[in-house]
Amino acid sequence: MSHSPVVPTGLCVLGFGGHARSVMDVAVAVGIQDFLFVDANAAPGETLLGFPTQTIFPETLPSGWTVFPAAGSNARRREQVEWTLRAGWPLATLVSPSASIGVGSSLEPGCFVGHHAHIGPMARVGAGCIVNTGAVVEHEAVVGDFSHVSVKAVIAGRSRIGRLVMVGAGATVLDGLTIVDDVTIGGGGVVHRSIDQTGVYVGVPVRRVSVLRTI
Structure with missing residues (x-):
């Protein structure tokens, strides 16, 4: 695969733990500027550097966005990838x-x-x-x-x-x-x-x- 992909408009990050912070850091470094974090354990109104969280998967993905699995757990990350593929949404590589x-x-x-x-x-x-x-x-x-x-x-x-x-x-x-x-x-x-x-x-x-x- 190419290692210089088109930079997405935004990133839907599945997870809100420590690895999600590392994901955001690399995503910002490659030029992504907008984020949504999805985690069932996120507190109401919780944000990361001003970007919102929600506890359930969104029903739609904005144009130009991609999804990234950000669980530290290998098994949980596998579930996130499988869910994204079933939804038919684009899966990012960072x-x-x-x-x-x-x-x-x-x-x-x-x-x-x-x-x-x-x-x-x-x-x-x-x-x-x-x-x-x-x-x-x-x-x-x-x-x-x-x-x-x-x-x-x-x-x-x-x-x-x-x-x-x-x-x-x-x-x-x-x-x-x-x-x-x-x-x-x-x-x-x-x-x-x-x-x-x-x-x-x-x-x-x-x-x-x-x-x-x-x-």
Whole structure:
């Protein structure tokens, strides 16, 4: 896909938590100027930098607007993407102007690439993924749908990350490894061998400490 899309007139942001603030920050950096936040837990009259919130999905989308899934939860973000597609509304992809996008790489709709992140050449990032601030997805790596490569985490070259995977802040996945779906890697963890069982993994090197309940 092109990494220089037409800038939408406005953005309907699904979510109002911490990640929604990061989404707005990158959206402003690419030139989006109007926002609506949709979150069932938003308080009546609550705003973010003067932009409104509402608790239910809008019935219509203004001309020129797109929708962006801004839940930090991988499972919830998947629901947001699926709802948007069912509604037939355009799904945005947000790439910070300070991020670097390698030749031959691809990003599926609904992706977020934060400030100073790097997507290496021929890497592939699935739908609804987060590649957060300063994170690296190196050459020919694959990140499955609805996964999150957190702040300053590193996915080394030719590694394959499954769907609904959380790679915690500062964690590292070494070259050429595979991680199955529904895995959480704790912050600062180092993955030195492929992971073929779902669960939560922590430490240097990582070890499984619990089974992750899939949704």
